Amino acid sequence: MDPFASPQNLDKELRSLLAQASSNLCDWFAESASQGPMPYSFELPEVYPAKEGVSNDVLLSELQLLMDGSYRPSHPGSLAHLDPPPLSASIAGELICAGLNNNLLADELSPSLSSLERNLCKWFCHKLGLGDLSGGVAASGGSLSNLMALVMARNNSGLETDPKAVFFASHDCHVSFSKAFRIMGLKQESLQKVSTDENGALNISSLRTSLNKIKSQGKKCFAVVATAGTTVRGAIDPLSEIAKFCKKENVWFHVDGSIGGIYGLSEMTSEIVQGLGFADSLTINPQKLLGIPKTSSLLLVANKNHLSSTFSTGLPYVEPISGNDFHGGELGIQGTRSAETLKLWIGLRQLGEEGIEKILLGSIKRRCYLESIIDRSKFKIISGPLHLLAFTPINYSSSQSSDWSLKTRNSLLANKFMLSRPMYGHRYYLKAVMGNPNTKFDDLKMLANLINHSIS
Amino acid sequence: MDPFASPQNLDKELRSLLAQASSNLCDWFAESASQGPMPYSFELPEVYPAKEGVSNDVLLSELQLLMDGSYRPSHPGSLAHLDPPPLSASIAGELICAGLNNNLLADELSPSLSSLERNLCKWFCHKLGLGDLSGGVAASGGSLSNLMALVMARNNSGLETDPKAVFFASHDCHVSFSKAFRIMGLKQESLQKVSTDENGALNISSLRTSLNKIKSQGKKCFAVVATAGTTVRGAIDPLSEIAKFCKKENVWFHVDGSIGGIYGLSEMTSEIVQGLGFADSLTINPQKLLGIPKTSSLLLVANKNHLSSTFSTGLPYVEPISGNDFHGGELGIQGTRSAETLKLWIGLRQLGEEGIEKILLGSIKRRCYLESIIDRSKFKIISGPLHLLAFTPINYSSSQSSDWSLKTRNSLLANKFMLSRPMYGHRYYLKAVMGNPNTKFDDLKMLANLINHSIS
Known part of the structure; x- marks a missing residue:
């Protein structure tokens, strides 16, 4: 079989490969309950390419070995982490995404899909209460969304090259913030951890004390991070209070809603995360609870211009975009990206608001x-x-x-x-x-x- | 249809959805030549979820609209950028990847797939001439691989929090390096661009002069970036000479081989990129020429320990890993990741070395x-x-x-x-x-x- 589908004739071998792979995947799901969440042991297939390419039958049997050695998120007893089973429609979406191989770097490489991403981000912004200037960008994971938010906040504060600049987050904030300060060239003490109350939520009076303390040391703060859903217990920091605090102090307010932000989508649950809409930036991870196959993370911002002013470098090798907007590669850390919002969009369409x-x-x-x-x-x-x-x-x-x-x-x-x-x-x-x-x-x-x- | 496949019974509706989506995709390929690389215009499907979820038939017709409005990389006239048509086996691989929804964050969430990534990175390191201590990690795109390399280089040089620290790259280096210095909290002049010769390759004597100049200004250098395949003309910087230079100056040698590094895989072409194996770190993007659906990028390093010493934060909520290795989430910027190496592995198996x-x-x-x-x-x-x-x-x-x-x-x-x-x-x-x-x-x-x- 030609490893690339013909642009002229129906590739029946590709169709049968995909049908067989689909069927094997369905069998894998169906047998999940009779297996455990984890394989007892596993065998790897041949890892290295042979001299000659192998047949589809061999590929499928090798794939089967990998599947047998995988974690099974759909087993009823799989409760360890934040990796739910995937939505059916999103699996189909990811298949199409791989086939199209469009590039979210620039509109000319993904016309319909770039538009889809823009519009879908607007929907999330609207539902979560961000204002008219808001918008967002998809990122390959919540660690990247959080990193982008911090870089943007620092850039906005004029502290881009101050290694002593400080940001605050609770003791229970996600480990990605510890990674972030290293990437950003900040000192370890740039991440000031604020104590939590008995419910695991950031203590606002400790935040006040801590800010005054670093000010008296001549240091400046560029962001406060609130966690909406801490990793171990799912605590929600007092979002509205922190928002008020940030407004008064003129400091960027980022909400890491990787775990809990999604509850803002329904009126039945949005009270739990009240205050999300005050965020200057907000990480939301549909990969964590809605069943969108990973990775599916969004960084939403109250003013979309902050994304481009922080990350735009110009793309001297693609056509300028019409209107006031920026190419996808100008809105975040990533350049070339696949259309991760495709599987998000189709998953949401399958579910409906209900x-x-x-x-x-x-x-x-x-x-x-x-x-x-x-x-x-x-x-x-x-x-x-x-x-x-x-x-x-x-x-x-x-x-x-x-x-x-x-x-x-x-x-x-x-x-x-x-x-x-x-x-x-x-x-x-x-x-x-x-x-x-x-x-x-x-x-x-x-x-x-x-x-x-x-x-x- | 239940939006999640049952773990007990065969989900025939999922199987038929995937078969139909596969068939539509095959038709999309087959009609590509009769269309152009770009749609003349396009229509977006409904973007927002309705109150109730929609049927599979509606989903498929909406997907079709998106496909019709997509760029067509497999049209014979699609020559604009670095986005080739995707390998058939890799499309199947991505389908399975989405279905498994395993997480490369930690071995317990992706037992076989974490092993696959480790072993496949080793194969690349071996083929490209990196030594016995080498290893790598997959990243969602070349911009991330390059960023990780710079952060690692800076960390290794002890200049983590020096905003004046400098790295060198040619005038024709990729725009991702301009993004990188902002993310890293460096000054604009931290990226020192070196002139190129008439072939578009970095001028080694200019590099020498530039390094001496910044030294005389009291600044320190943490990396030299060589580009193996510049964006506009595919020029190759003098890798072996730069390697020698870096060794003498005790400076980290990063090769951005996003475009050209892949030529090191074949003996017939490896001479073009001779010297790759001297790199301390190397970006290689199978998404660019081999037809692995994006994103598929690897960061390979001569000494794998540098990855963990830079990015490891500890993961206090997963089980420790056995042996000397680190979880996937400890080796790079990203935490939760999908198994991007699955489609790379299966694509390489389909192709074979030939x-x-x-x-x-x-x-x-x-x-x-x-x-x-x-x-x-x-x-x-x-x-x-x-x-x-x-x-x-x-x-x-x-x-x-x-x-x-x-x-x-x-x-x-x-x-x-x-x-x-x-x-x-x-x-x-x-x-x-x-x-x-x-x-x-x-x-x-x-x-x-x-x-x-x-x-x-």
């Missing part, structure tokens, strides 16, 4: 249910208003809880439940993420039973 | 042929040893060549040839990229004829 709401509400219901059946006389449970909860035995020493977490995680895995084991506040927890729509109440009953019996 | 060689040699042959039939009495041609060439009328003023380039680009487009129109040395050129395997010598004859008649 389907989105159902996912959001379902995730919270599952968390509430599990929370209600874990034995509180044995466990300390930490959770917020979202779909995450973590727990650790009460009255255990730190080393006892470490032993318990390891042992219990393994025994849960043997029972086909996969939870993660985060370190939080110098103590190990087990953590369940309730983003898997295949997890039923009966599964949770079984899980809680195993958990409750993990200590005598 | 297929890779055929693509590389074919691209050069087409460039040589076109170069030989453009009328040199009318045009100045600039090109290098690769698959890129650009040309502009001789004896035209700058404004005449601007008029000519616009008019000619449009009339070529009307004849279904799409070239790009870069500004180079204060003058407009037209540029042809010979990475499209569907372009035949007859097409090129027609193209040259149009070009030669574009001026009287």
Whole structure:
């Protein structure tokens, strides 16, 4: 078979390859429940290209080995992390995206898809309450969205080359911010971590004290990061209060809504993340709960011009764009990009607003249910208003809880439940993420039973 | 249809959706030649999710609108940029990747696929002459790979927070380096551009002079960037000489091989990019010529430890990895990532070493042929040893060549040839990229004829 489809004649071999791959993928889904979340062991196919290319049959059997050795996000017991099973329509969308191979770098390389991205970002901005000047750009992951926001905030403050410039975020902010300051050429103390309250949310009075302190040291602040959905317990920082604070102090307000921002899409849940619309910039990750295959992250900004003023370099080798807008490659860190918004768009069309709401509400219901059946006389449970909860035995020493977490995680895995084991506040927890729509109440009953019996 | 495939039963609706999408994609390929590289106009489907989700039939017809409004990289006249048609096997690979939805952040979220990435990077390192300590990581695009290399180089030099630290690259280096210094908190003059020779390659004696100059100003250098394949003409900087220079000066040697590095994979062409193996870090973009659907970029490093020492933050919520290695999220800027190496791996397996060689040699042959039939009495041609060439009328003023380039680009487009129109040395050129395997010598004859008649 010619490795490239003909532009003149129907490539029947390609069609049959894709049909067979699709069929194998459907079988993989169908057998997921009879396997576990994780393979016991796995075998890799041939990694290196042979001298001659191999046939489609060989490719398919090699693909099968990789599939057999993969994590299975759709297993009902897959509750470890923020990787839900993918939406059917989005799988089809990604297939088309790969076939088109358009480039979001410039409109002339992706006419319809560049427009789609612009319009879809506008929809998100509108739903989440950002104003008329708002807009956004897709990025390959939340770490990139957060990094772009910080670079933009620093650029906007005129502190571009001040390695002592400071930004604030809570102790429970995502690790990507620790990566960001290194990339940005900032000192370690540029990331000033603010204490959290008993719910895991940023303490606003500590923020005030911390800002005054760095000011008295002659340092300047270019951003405050609020987390809407912390990694371990899904806590929401006080968005409206921080927004007010930032406005008064004339500091950029970034919301890392990678985990929780998506709840702003439904009226039934938007109260949880009230204040999102005050953000100067906002990271939102449809890859985390809505089932858009990764990566699917958006950076939304209240004033879209800040993106281009920070990242535009001119593209001296493509045609200028008509109107006031900028090419996709001028709005962020990435240049060449695939049309990641295609799978986002088609997934949302498949769900409809009602389907989105159902996912959001379902995730919270599952968390509430599990929370209600874990034995509180044995466990300390930490959770917020979202779909995450973590727990650790009460009255255990730190080393006892470490032993318990390891042992219990393994025994849960043997029972086909996969939870993660985060370190939080110098103590190990087990953590369940309730983003898997295949997890039923009966599964949770079984899980809680195993958990409750993990200590005598 | 349930938007998520069941983990217990075969989802026939998903299978039929994927089969239909595949079939539509195959039709889209088959009709490409009868369309042009660019749609004359396009219509967007409904962008926003409706209240209720829509049926698969509606989704497919909406997808079709997007496809009709897309750029067609497989049209034989699509020669504008570095976006070739995609390999058949890689389209299937991307479909599977979306379905698995595994996460390269951590091994426990992508057991077989994390191993695949590690092993495939090793293969590239080996083929390109990097040593025993080498390794790499996939990144969503060359701009990210280049940025990661610079951050790593700066980190390694101990100049992490010196905004005056300098790196060198030629005047013809990629625009991503201009973006990089802003992201990294460096001053504009941190990117010191070195003059090029008459072939568009970095002038090594200018490099020497420039380094001495910044040293006398008390500034320090953390990297020299060599470009293996410049954007407009595909020039190759003198890699071995720069490597020697860097070794003597104890400065990090990064090769931006986004365009040309791939020629190092075949013995028939590797001489063109001799010296790649001396790099401390190397960007290579299989998305640009091999037909791996974007994005597909690798950052390879001579000593893999430099990746983790620069980007590792610890991942307090996943299980530690066994052995000496690091999780995927600890080796670069990105955290959550899809398994981009899956489509790279399967594409290489489909091609085999012979297929890779055929693509590389074919691209050069087409460039040589076109170069030989453009009328040199009318045009100045600039090109290098690769698959890129650009040309502009001789004896035209700058404004005449601007008029000519616009008019000619449009009339070529009307004849279904799409070239790009870069500004180079204060003058407009037209540029042809010979990475499209569907372009035949007859097409090129027609193209040259149009070009030669574009001026009287």
